[in-house]
Amino acid sequence: LPPLPKDAPIGILQDDKFSRYSGATMFKELPLSKRTLDGLKRAIFSKMTDIQMASLPHSLCGRDILGAAKTGSGKTLAFIIPILEKLYKERWGPEDGVGSIIISPTRELAGQLFDVLKTVGKLHNFSAGLLIGGRKEVEMEKEHVNALNILVCTPGRLLQHMDETPNFDCSQLQVLVLDEADRILDVGFKKTLNAIVAQLPKRRQTLLFSATQTKSIQDLARLSLKDPEYISVHEDA
Ligand code: ADP
Numbered sequence: 151l152p153p154l155p156k157d158a159p160i161g162i163l164q165d166d167k168f169s170r171y172s173g174a175t176m177f178k179e180l181p182l183s184k185r186t187l188d189g190l191k192r193a194i195f196s197k198m199t200d201i202q203m204a205s206l207p208h209s210l211c212g213r214d215i216l217g218a219a220k221t222g223s224g225k226t227l228a229f230i231i232p233i234l235e236k237l238y239k240e241r242w243g244p245e246d247g248v249g250s251i252i253i254s255p256t257r258e259l260a261g262q263l264f265d266v267l268k269t270v271g272k273l274h275n276f277s278a279g280l281l282i283g284g285r286k287e288v289e290m291e292k293e294h295v296n297a298l299n300i301l302v303c304t305p306g307r308l309l310q311h312m313d314e315t316p317n318f319d320c321s322q323l324q325v326l327v328l329d330e331a332d333r334i335l336d337v338g339f340k341k342t343l344n345a346i347v348a349q350l351p352k353r354r355q356t357l358l359f360s361a362t363q364t365k366s367i368q369d370l371a372r373l374s375l376k377d378p379e380y381i382s383v384h385e386d387a
């Protein structure tokens with residue numbers, strides 16, 4: 151790969167530079183911020199998985215993604231890295247509020263991806279919160295939710311905050327992630343998701359990941375994505 155020019159922006163690829171990175175196999179070959187690269191190193195991630203290799207050159211350009219790859223293929227980093235890079239490039243800070251929302255089908259999965267976010271994002275200065283709690287936690291969440299940069303939530307709890315939390319503000323949202331979208335729909339959250347997406351600013355990047363490609367995923371994609379890059383990674387591909 152040719153070296154990046156010295157004055158190249160850190161982190162985010164210019165659209166026309168995408169092809170230059172489409173053959174990259176190692177994280178360090180991508181133009182990521184040192185903070186993200188060091189975070190990946192701490193987690194001992196060096197070589198990309200297939201879905202990461204196929205999607206990151208697009209998502210780092212700011213494109214919407216519809217990504218399908220089986221469970222265990224590494225979809226989490228395929229959205230955590232673009233979030234960190236986008237907010238870093240925008241110099242997102244404490245006063246900027248919610249810059250990214252990650253929606254996950256269950257508390258357990260949300261907790262797992264929150265741990266990955268904490269590890270890989272450790273050297274960045276973003277605040278992040280896990281909004282999945284029970285009845286007791288909701289009042290405390292309401293006081294803090296506007297100060298968080300990255301929200302990791304289950305659909306029901308996010309919609310509850312949108313409806314109930316005074317001054318809940320996601321008008322500056324940069325990146326929306328729908329993770330394990332097939333499972334979000336399986337658990338019956340279709341209406342909740344539609345209500346959430348309807349309240350979000352239209353100008354944003356959306357990354358939709360799923361283990362399967364179904365008709366209902368296509369419907370969700372039509373509703374939430376703009377001119378997406380379709381990426382499907384199969385076992386033997
Ligand atoms: P998925 O969401 O597609 O089911 P995950 O993102 O949960 O997959 O990743 C599955 C496992 O693979 C996790 O244990 C994760 O730590 C590991 N993993 C992800 N990306 C890499 C990588 N680039 N190198 C090594 N291990 C990875």
Ligand code: MG
Nearest residue numbers: 225226329330
């Ligand atoms: Mg996953």
